[in-house]
Amino acid sequence: MKAIRASLFHCLRHPLKGHGPAFEYIPDAGLILEGGKVKALGPAESVLKGLDPQSVESYPTGLIVPGFIDAHVHYPQLPMIGAYGEELLSWLERYTFPCERRFADPAYAQRVASLFCDELLRNGTTTALVFATVHAHSVDALFEEAQRRRMRLLTGKVLMDRNVPEDLRDTPTQAYAESRELIERWHGRDRLLYALTPRFAASSSPEQLATVAQLWDEFPDCYLQTHVAENKAEISWVRELFADEVPRGSSYLEVYQHYGLVRERAIFAHGIYLEDQDWGHLQRSGAGLCFCPSSNLFLGSGLFPYRKACAHDIHVALGTDVGAGTSFSQLQTLNEAYKVLKLQGDKLSALEAFYLATLGGAEALRLERQLGNLLPGKEADFIVLDKAKTPLLERRLEGVLDIEEQLFVLMTLAGERPIRATYVDGQKSDVHA
Ligand SMILES: [Zn+2]
Secondary structure, X not given: OEEEEEEEEEXXXXXXXXXXXXXXXXXXXXXXXXXXXXXXXXXXXXXXXXXXXXXXXXXXXXXXXXXXXXXXXXXXXXXXXXXXXXXXXXXXXXXXXXXXXXXXXXXXXXXXXXXXXXXXXXXXXXXXXXXXXXXXXXXXXXXXXHHHOOOEEEEEOEEOOOOOOHHHOOOHHHHHHHHHHHHXXXXXXXXXXXXXXXXXXXXXXXXXXXXXXXXXXXXXXXXXXXXEOOOHHHHHHHHHHOOOOOOOOOOHHHHHHHOOOOOOOEEEEEOOOOOHHHHXXXXXXXXXXXXXXXXXXXXXXXXXXXXXXXXXXXXXXXXXXXXXXXXXXXXXXXXXXXXHHHOOOOOOOHHHHHHHHOHHHHHHOOOOOOOXXXXXXXXXXXXXXXXXXXXXXXXXXXXXXXXXXXXXXXXXXXXXXXXXXXXXXXXXXXXXX
């Protein structure tokens, strides 16, 4: 058993939907952990009563929030983050594919996977839905490193059998056999979950997409991650490639729908240019979208219609999309999300922002019974933000009692690296040591 004392904030529901309190803020909270789960939570004076103060980890300037959930990120792109000058398709050709080619070497994959997991934890991300590469061993490498750190992590082998360099292609048969083997080895083991991962419609043949659906029928509790409607050139290309395969006038999302891939537990990254009919498909299926503001700005892809997604009751998660995204930090990503909404004449409140990065992500991944806030019984993944981490933060937050203002400043000044500690499965990670 372990006890922690600090301020605590977590979301209890979507800030704009439902009834009852949307969040809980306890200025002086006690959090008791046992067996990797939250055992008790409440005001310190009652929850920690009778405990030896020496046994309590105290953070006098700390604010506990749930661990962040990054619902779209590419671990093989860590070595190429911040690559200059391109839009999506030329960026893939020029930087991404050469970088992913290096993962043919299992030792290289292992080294990057280890760095990647530490980088997530350093930034307070305790759960991520991650693209590996086309190489099956790249998935083993990441699962092993996540398992070693007791993380809840979802990943899968990238499936792509056309329109990418020859040495990065698989085939429908190989996609099926290797994914199946990985699912059997990893899905549901410790805190690890498998995600079927066709890169995007342009890089999978119709046969391969049909294979993915078949595999998903066989393992319906697996996830699916892919990209949709990120960039205008990409959309025209997908239309052209599938012109003879899908009904005339089909949208990009409807290509996936045609192959049976729009279901609950699917997370579609971007969705900047979805068409009118797509919102209904997403809503009825329960599939989620991932908002990746830093990536969308960096590649100049466009502005995600966040309000439209909310109005259609779509589950939206937040993603860094490293390496097109330029930071592993979900706080920094929220900072960019705020600006993406501002450019659309809107704004993202701190409550909505923290919901997106925590409980909203958990709901999109159907993991809200395990993750997303720190109610008793949930998995004990959380971080301690330090309101006095730098002189600037300390000055800015001096006398700010309102929790929403505190949260907004913490996300806006993400560059001050306000994370003091990351706890995974009830244990303090050593990345901040
Ligand atoms: Zn991506």
